[in-house]
Amino acid sequence: MIDNILAGIAIVANLESILALGFGVLIGVIAGAIPGMSATMAVALTLPFTFSLSPITGILLLLGVYKGGIFGGCIPAILIKTPGTPASSATVLDGHPMAEQGESGRALGMALYASCTADLISNLALILFAGWLASFALKFGPPEFFTLILFSLTIIAGVSGSSLARGIFSALLGLLFATIGLDLVYGTNRFTMNDPNLMGGLNFIAVLIGLFAIPEILNMVWSPDKNSGQTRKVSSAWVSFTEYKRCFKSIIRGSLIGVFLGSIPGIGAAPAAFLSYSEAKRNSPNKDNFGKGEIEGVAASEAGNNGVAGATMIPLLALGVPGDVITAIIIGAFMIHGLQPGPMMFLSNVDIIYALFVGLILSSVFLFGIGSFAIRGFRFISKIPKAVLLPSVLILCIYGCYAINNTLFDVGVMFVMGWLGFFMYRSSIPAPPFLIAFILGPLFEDNFRQAMLMSNGDPTILFRSPITWFFWAATLLTIFAISRKVRELENKPAQLAEDNE
Amino acid sequence: MSNRVLGILCCVVSIILWFYAIPEWVSSPSNVTKVVLSPTFWPLIITGLIALCGAYLLVTGEVEGDEQIEVLERPQNKGAGATRLLLTALAMLAFLVAVETSGLIIGSMALFIIVTAVITQKISTRMVLIAIILPIALYGFFAHVASVAIPQGEWVQLP
Numbered sequence: 184m185i186d187n188i189l190a191g192i193a194i195v196a197n198l199e200s201i202l203a204l205g206f207g208v209l210i211g212v213i214a215g216a217i218p219g220m221s222a223t224m225a226v227a228l229t230l231p232f233t234f235s236l237s238p239i240t241g242i243l244l245l246l247g248v249y250k251g252g253i254f255g256g257c258i259p260a261i262l263i264k265t266p267g268t269p270a271s272s273a274t275v276l277d278g279h280p281m282a283e284q285g286e287s288g289r290a291l292g293m294a295l296y297a298s299c300t301a302d303l304i305s306n307l308a309l310i311l312f313a314g315w316l317a318s319f320a321l322k323f324g325p326p327e328f329f330t331l332i333l334f335s336l337t338i339i340a341g342v343s344g345s346s347l348a349r350g351i352f353s354a355l356l357g358l359l360f361a362t363i364g365l366d367l368v369y370g371t372n373r374f375t376m377n378d379p380n381l382m383g384g385l386n387f388i389a390v391l392i393g394l395f396a397i398p399e400i401l402n403m404v405w406s407p408d409k410n411s412g413q414t415r416k417v418s419s420a421w422v423s424f425t426e427y428k429r430c431f432k433s434i435i436r437g438s439l440i441g442v443f444l445g446s447i448p449g450i451g452a453a454p455a456a457f458l459s460y461s462e463a464k465r466n467s468p469n470k471d472n473f474g475k476g477e478i479e480g481v482a483a484s485e486a487g488n489n490g491v492a493g494a495t496m497i498p499l500l501a502l503g504v505p506g507d508v509i510t511a512i513i514i515g516a517f518m519i520h521g522l523q524p525g526p527m528m529f530l531s532n533v534d535i536i537y538a539l540f541v542g543l544i545l546s547s548v549f550l551f552g553i554g555s556f557a558i559r560g561f562r563f564i565s566k567i568p569k570a571v572l573l574p575s576v577l578i579l580c581i582y583g584c585y586a587i588n589n590t591l592f593d594v595g596v597m598f599v600m601g602w603l604g605f606f607m608y609r610s611s612i613p614a615p616p617f618l619i620a621f622i623l624g625p626l627f628e629d630n631f632r633q634a635m636l637m638s639n640g641d642p643t644i645l646f647r648s649p650i651t652w653f654f655w656a657a658t659l660l661t662i663f664a665i666s667r668k669v670r671e672l673e674n675k676p677a678q679l680a681e682d683n684e
Numbered sequence: 685m686s687n688r689v690l691g692i693l694c695c696v697v698s699i700i701l702w703f704y705a706i707p708e709w710v711s712s713p714s715n716v717t718k719v720v721l722s723p724t725f726w727p728l729i730i731t732g733l734i735a736l737c738g739a740y741l742l743v744t745g746e747v748e749g750d751e752q753i754e755v756l757e758r759p760q761n762k763g764a765g766a767t768r769l770l771l772t773a774l775a776m777l778a779f780l781v782a783v784e785t786s787g788l789i790i791g792s793m794a795l796f797i798i799v800t801a802v803i804t805q806k807i808s809t810r811m812v813l814i815a816i817i818l819p820i821a822l823y824g825f826f827a828h829v830a831s832v833a834i835p836q837g838e839w840v841q842l843p
Binding site: 346348349351352355356358359362366368369371372373374375376400401403404405406407570571573574575577578579581582585586589591594595598602609610611612628631632635636639640642 | 685687690694701705709710711712713716717718720721723726727730731733734737738740741744765768769772773776780783784788792795796799800802803804810811814818819822823826830832833834835
């Protein structure tokens with residue numbers, strides 16, 4: 184193993200590779216920080232530039248963009264309530280309230296520390312558990328995925344705010360909107376109204392930007408006297424070591440959630456961030472402060488989404504199965520350079536595998552340096568008055584949304600979702616459950632129907648293995664805990680009234 | 685919005701979905717043997733759950749009183765707020781209708797100026813400058829760095 188590590192270091196230890204990695208992280212952070220320019224888009228755009236590079240340099244460049252992109256998304260999420268990437272949606276929940284309170288420096292600092300810690304843990308997990316963890320994830324069939332996603336949906340309770348029923352209604356709307364498009368089994372139309380633009384379903388980024396960014400602008404239009412011309416204070420205060428230590432447990436938990444979910448193909452960083460956030464909220468002594476500007480919330484969500492980045496490489500390198508969309512693009516880069524990721528690569532190109540491991544560890548260091556620099560550059564966005572910033576965000580959103588598929592239809596979807604988000608906000612219906620259900624909905628339904636196809640409609644397949652039993656038990660336990668909590672909250676006012684009498 | 689009103693809204697949505705939207709807009713092939721495999725199964729389950737949610741909200745609204753969940757900020761003049769929202773909605777609609785002719789750059793410039801004017805009730809030189817520079821800078825990035833074909837419309841053709 185030592186020989187392999189040394190061989191890996193020998194391949195990476197040259198100016199070209201190091202520059203490629205650093206430049207990749209920088210491109211990723213900038214792309215992630217622009218709403219609508221997702222990490223996926225940045226990796227896809229960088230891919231053609233790797234053709235002329237050596238295999239390891241090209242792949243390191245793409246990995247740098249991937250890592251930087253996932254982190255960069257937190258910057259606009261905290262500063263302007265617009266997640267740069269879907270993965271940073273959970274960061275908005277506490278990061279933006281902190282920025283509103285003039286604590287953007289602390290929020291961004293914690294996001295950076297949590298991201299780098301999670302990234303390092305994720306990379307170490309990749310090195311240590313590549314083979315073992317990937318073989319476990321391979322045992323997941325549709326019934327196991329169905330139960331896993333069912334369990335993941337219980338996090339809606341954690342992001343529903345003061346009313347669980349309203350959160351559930353919001354999630355049901357999200358599930359309903361996720362059904363729009365062609366049916367994946369029979370190819371028939373569902374709510375498409377025969378419009379070809381709707382046949383592929385609603386674009387996720389358009390829905391995301393619409394739900395989170397446009398309502399901010401409409402709120403400003405509705406009530407400009409409250410915010411117009413105000414400049415939000417940018418605190419020079421940076422996150423302290425004591426705060427980092429206080430959040431360390433949540434960071435480690437979030438990193439491990441990210442590693443676990445990242446190693447399962449198809450889950451992605453956004454559910455990991457929400458699950459990590461929800462678990463942190465459940466276990467924190469400051470749980471009442473979550474959603475109002477709790478630094479632990481920022482740490483947990485960033486640890487969750489960055490924990491995924493290294494782990495998605497586990498099935499890619501060990502089995503040749505991409506863990507998410509970005510690693511699917513990276514697999515393309517391997518193939519362009521004549522490499523086939525999978526078990527055989529551990530025998531035939533073990534030096535390249537270890538070079539990638541070394542490069543990934545190095546990327547955590549670059550992320551820390553470049554991330555600190557980027558935060559200092561971008562946080563001055565907060566100093567711009569809202570009356571100038573929000574119309575600028577609107578234009579940025581329009582360009583970003585158009586650029587995803589080169590279609591103005593997505594811009595229209597973004598506007599419609601923005602108005603829906605605004606009315607939901609005015610009616611005290613939380614938007615995060617909508618988004619979580621919209622992300623998980625297609626996976627949930629597809630895995631359910633695939634399981635039913637496998638068993639010819641026999642529902643006992645959903646209880647076929649210890650993995651499904653585990654997730655059923657976890658779901659039931661969570662529902663039990665939620666209902667107890669709801670009962671407690673309902674009894675509180677009655678108890679107070681009795682005490683007053 | 686109170687629990688009672690939201691409950692009624694949920695029930696109305698579920699009735700529309702169950703009796704009109706799903707039969708009209710969700711097609712299911714005639715050879716589906718198992719109901720769980722039908723394309724209509726999932727939308728019907730969601731509709732049922734929305735109805736249940738609505739019933740729950742209605743009952744809690746009746747039993748526990750119809751209190752507002754939280755008080756949100758309102759403008760000093762509600763009518764003016766509604767007018768501003770209407771103007772913004774019309775500006776967005778006009779943008780979508782006219783963008784093929786005006787192009788994304790000119791359309792964005794106009795939308796920026798309208799939204800800013802609606803918010804601040806005035807148009808300053810600084811706003812006009814940002815309205816011109818920002819769409820051109822974004823065009824430069826997306827068209828020349830990201831290689832995205834930005835629609836330029838019929839009036840202006842940038843390199």
